[in-house]
Amino acid sequence: MSATPNRATSEPTERTVLLEGFHAVKHALRFGAPVEPLVTLSTSALLGLAESHAPDLLERLGHAREVDKAEFTRLVGRPHPTGVAGFAARPAVDVAGLAKDRDAPLVLLDNPRNLGNFGAVIRVAAGLGAGGVLSIGDVDPWHPNVLRGSAGLHFALPVGRLDTLDGVEGPVFALDADGAEIVDVRIPADAVLAFGSERHGLSAAVRARADHLVSLPMRPLVSSYNLTTSVAMALYHWDLFQRASGTVKNAR
Template sequence: MLITSRRNPLVSRLRYLHEAEGRRINKLILLEGNHLFQEVIRLGLIPSEIVITPRFLEQNSKLFKTLYDDSLIKLVTLDVLKSIVTTKNPDGILTVLPIIQLPIVPLNPSFLLILDRLQDPGNLGTLMRTALAAGVESLWLRGGVDPWHPKVLRASAGAALSLPLVRFSSTSELLQQIQALEGMQRIATRVPEKYASQPLQPYWQLDWSRPTALFLGNEGSGLDPFLENICTNGVTIPHSSSVESLNVGVAAAPLLLERFRQKLVSI
């Protein structure tokens, strides 16, 4: 049956999933667009609902007949779909995915990215994509933007569906968990002018092949002092003095990929 009214209960039910509370209560996330849908297929994830327009269904009829039961598919007009999604020009599909379908966090990761109170959805999504490319085994989040926010999911280009992550409600909870991981070096970036009395090294001089946790802080205030104090190593990213610091998403790329580079040259 084709849903033609914006007042249909489906619309309000799915729009509620744009809110953090709705995602938490229903344990569901919304994936807007064909790209994220293709990632769902590639990863073998099982959606709870697929909301599509007649045109999209017609263009992909063989795919849907092969993979999905008709009971999963909700057929809606483009106008109704626009009333649900956050994108201005949806391409015809919205996937509803149970959070339980996402990857399980490993107990003893050897490469860990810890993000402290990141606020910008674009930064978080970009970091997810970079982390996955660099071989990060788990992402730990202390507060900040919801990782299932639609803008985060789009910016991650699907990486959010492959990268195991856990969220911590407090710094003390995160500290307890990180201290339980024995033998892991804890890395924080440093601005030399602010840490002149501490031993620092350019990031490429660090042995990234060891079990490593990289800490990155809030865009404005940086890393929580309690987290900063437990870091075992400080690294720098040399750059022109014409700027004081780098955007967290930009700074993360050379740091994360250095581990991958060192592994390649050691073969």
């Protein structure tokens, strides 16, 4: 379900996205998403979650509309353990501008297939201050299953889709088992970190565009890492260099 409600009827439309659960709503609100409507099965339970997990959002979460189980399921499509959900407008992303101008590495997913992994990558990229997450391929980066995996952190950084790498500026560092060890590589702020699909790896087009092939440290006999783990390791390597040089972008 990719939608947001009509203000008069609270019926979903195609202009906004569904945020399922307290954590997705919390993250979307923290990063400026206008969540409307926000619904809950229990206002008191929601405020209890806010007091323990997001006291900064107490006032905004206090405006949630309390609904019964039938109405919640009708709006959301299914129950949720936290009894909280919301709808938010999908932001416009200047993909062309992001491809040319950024001050933190861009994560590029080359034809990702696992939607949960895709969402988890966005969550990791948001936490480590990446410049954005873009994908090549037929998967919508804002698919509901990707949104579930990101826990609402799509709103923390630009997320979008490219047709090709044409027009993308900055050095491309493609992660590949045959590449140079990443520990010996300095990743600049305008880098593109490219990761292949879980099954097929990097496409020929992305591999040809790469300026550098780099590999992650891996114990012998271990064949591969999960995609999210690979992204986390590469971004953390960049982050360590930022800290060592005193140029940390975001206070954490």
